[in-house]
Amino acid sequence: MNDLHRAEMADQELADAMDKLVIVKSTIYTSGECDPREPPPRQDTTGRLHLMGHDPRLPQLPNKPTLFDFFKLRFGPAIHMLQSARLAQKNGCDEKVILACLLHDCSAAGFIRADHGYWAAQLIAPYVDEEVAFAVRYHQVLRFYPDESFGYKYPDSYIRLFGPDYKPEPYLDRAYEHCRNHKWYCTARLLTVNDLYSFDPNVHVELEEFTDIVGRNFRQPPEGLGFDDSPSAHMWRTINWPTRYL
Numbered sequence: 001m002n003d004l005h006r007a008e009m010a011d012q013e014l015a016d017a018m019d020k021l022v023i024v025k026s027t028i029y030t031s032g033e034c035d036p037r038e039p040p041p042r043q044d045t046t047g048r049l050h051l052m053g054h055d056p057r058l059p060q061l062p063n064k065p066t067l068f069d070f071f072k073l074r075f076g077p078a079i080h081m082l083q084s085a086r087l088a089q090k091n092g093c094d095e096k097v098i099l100a101c102l103l104h105d106c107s108a109a110g111f112i113r114a115d116h117g118y119w120a121a122q123l124i125a126p127y128v129d130e131e132v133a134f135a136v137r138y139h140q141v142l143r144f145y146p147d148e149s150f151g152y153k154y155p156d157s158y159i160r161l162f163g164p165d166y167k168p169e170p171y172l173d174r175a176y177e178h179c180r181n182h183k184w185y186c187t188a189r190l191l192t193v194n195d196l197y198s199f200d201p202n203v204h205v206e207l208e209e210f211t212d213i214v215g216r217n218f219r220q221p222p223e224g225l226g227f228d229d230s231p232s233a234h235m236w237r238t239i240n241w242p243t244r245y246l
């Protein structure tokens, strides 16, 4: 069988699987494009079952997925996080900061963009040192607030992206104050300093460069992420199987 034939067979298998399934989108996927108050579009469900497991359109994760499986099979291009971790390493940061850099945008890459620092912190909290989750949570906030003593100024890219008149909401001011006075402020600030926005498309970084740091600092559950009953296991499951009906 040649490659073309194999690809055609795979397409046919996918089409057959899709014919047997009803797959709906969660409101959060479409809110804005659609009015969330409106009923979802009707589908002909005759003779079909509602999806309750793996989505056949996605690459399948192993039964006991690891953090790296999620990086490779569910997160969008992770080069920004990898380069950030590499930079932190080059700058002599400790392993907590390097790990925080490696994970900081995992929510934007594979889950939800809005409030991504908060979502990412919750995703990783059961598996990392509290200080790492703290830094990831507050990088969301600190990006908006300069600190000259760390050489961190308000990003030019934010002026371009959000306009010169954008002001953080009051809840961000409060979160900033809390972080500024916290014993782990430096950790969170070091993450923002190494969180480069203008990353170099020519610098290639392999995920495997961080195997040892992740091995020492990320408690990979033996049951696999999503199947370990941690407080965020359901979030990993949702990333794994995002279109289940329930």
Ligand SMILES: [Fe+2]
Pocket: 104, 105, 116, 117, 139, 140
């Ligand atoms: Fe971020």
Ligand SMILES: [Fe+2]
Pocket: 080, 104, 105, 195, 196
């Ligand atoms: Fe980032």
